[in-house]
Amino acid sequence: MGGAIPPAFSSCYSRLVLRTSSLIDKQNILMQKLAIITGGSKGLGKSLVEEYCKRGYQVISIARSSSDYHHPNLRIQIEFDLSDIEHIETSLQDKLKEVFDNDFDKVTLINNAATLGQIGKVIDYTATDFNKAVQLNFTSPIAMSNLIIKLLRSKNTDLSILNVSSGAANKAINGWGMYCSTKAGLDTISKVMAGESNGLGYKIAIVNPGIMDTEMQGAIRNSSQEDFPLVKNFQKYHKDNLLVPPDTIARLIAEMDEKNDYENGETVRIEDRFDAPRNQ
Numbered sequence: 477m478g479g480a481i482p483p484a485f486s487s488c489y490s491r492l493v494l495r496t497s498s499l500i501d502k503q504n505i506l507m508q509k510l511a512i513i514t515g516g517s518k519g520l521g522k523s524l525v526e527e528y529c530k531r532g533y534q535v536i537s538i539a540r541s542s543s544d545y546h547h548p549n550l551r552i553q554i555e556f557d558l559s560d561i562e563h564i565e566t567s568l569q570d571k572l573k574e575v576f577d578n579d580f581d582k583v584t585l586i587n588n589a590a591t592l593g594q595i596g597k598v599i600d601y602t603a604t605d606f607n608k609a610v611q612l613n614f615t616s617p618i619a620m621s622n623l624i625i626k627l628l629r630s631k632n633t634d635l636s637i638l639n640v641s642s643g644a645a646n647k648a649i650n651g652w653g654m655y656c657s658t659k660a661g662l663d664t665i666s667k668v669m670a671g672e673s674n675g676l677g678y679k680i681a682i683v684n685p686g687i688m689d690t691e692m693q694g695a696i697r698n699s700s701q702e703d704f705p706l707v708k709n710f711q712k713y714h715k716d717n718l719l720v721p722p723d724t725i726a727r728l729i730a731e732m733d734e735k736n737d738y739e740n741g742e743t744v745r746i747e748d749r750f751d752a753p754r755n756q
């Protein structure tokens with residue numbers, strides 16, 4: 477049988493649809509939701525903090541500095557260097573435990589903080605600098621995920637882990653050895669974690685936000701042609717107004733998360749979800 481609704485039932489049907497969707501909205505508002513966002517002080521992370529606060533989530537931001545954003549739902553801004561990998565668990569556990577004493581229906585962890593690392597030839601990298609980038613871009617999302625999974629163990633909470641990656645994860649870009657390789661590693665470990673998630677209560681996505689107008693892009697544009705041969709392309713993206721405001725990307729990420737609109741282990745290109753031309 478086709479899906480057409482006979483006219484006699486159509487107003488009844490639309491009332492039912494309206495009632496059902498407003499029930500879903502109410503249920504959504506009544507749900508206890510928490511978002512933990514790394515790198516919430518600037519750029520995309522700051523926009524995510526604002527977006528999730530507005531959507532009624534309790535929000536925790538973790539970065540080396542705090543932003544000037546205030547909202548009753550912004551529970552804490554934890555100032556912590558996430559490349560200090562050995563102290564992630566000991567330094568963050570107690571602060572997070574306090575918040576986790578409440579029961580949440582849904583928790584979202586967004587591993588967003590990252591660095592470009594040193595821009596230039598691999599031969600010029602020091603092992604120490606390389607390690608810092610690995611620890612922030614690759615190891616800290618794993619440590620954060622493990623910590624939150626453990627804190628939620630034995631609770632009936634849906635956990636979404638969104639690992640912010642980059643198109644650079646799939647390319648070998650001269651001058652970006654640190655960035656490409658650490659993001660590639662993050663993509664791979666996220667897929668492994670998706671495969672191992674059965675019974676652990678989490679779902680994970682790799683989120684490629686696309687090029688955004690943030691400090692990170694400013695740093696890219698300011699690099700030298702010698703260190704980064706593609707620098708002119710990025711200067712042109714800026715000149716041609718192709719960088720998307722991070723607020724737009726944050727809204728699309730939160731929408732995707734709330735609608736649960738991704739597969740476990742999927743790589744989501746936010747660009748594919750634009751509902752308007754890029755520059756609006």
Ligand SMILES: NC(=O)c1ccc[n+]([C@@H]2O[C@H](COP(=O)([O-])OP(=O)(O)OC[C@H]3O[C@@H](n4cnc5c(N)ncnc54)[C@H](OP(=O)(O)O)[C@@H]3O)[C@@H](O)[C@H]2O)c1
Pocket residue numbers: 514515516517518519520521522538539540541542556557558559587588589590591612640641642643684685686687688689690691692693
């Ligand atoms: N911008 C783009 O065009 C673009 C494109 C593709 C992917 N991405 C990805 O999108 C994400 C956000 O990028 P963005 O452009 O918003 O970057 P951004 O403007 O450089 O902001 C980075 C954030 O990470 C925090 N952070 C940096 N180092 C940290 C550390 N050691 N410990 C804790 N927090 C640290 C920074 O805060 P503090 O300085 O206060 O610590 C800041 O809040 C990143 O994962 C990036 O790789 C960006």
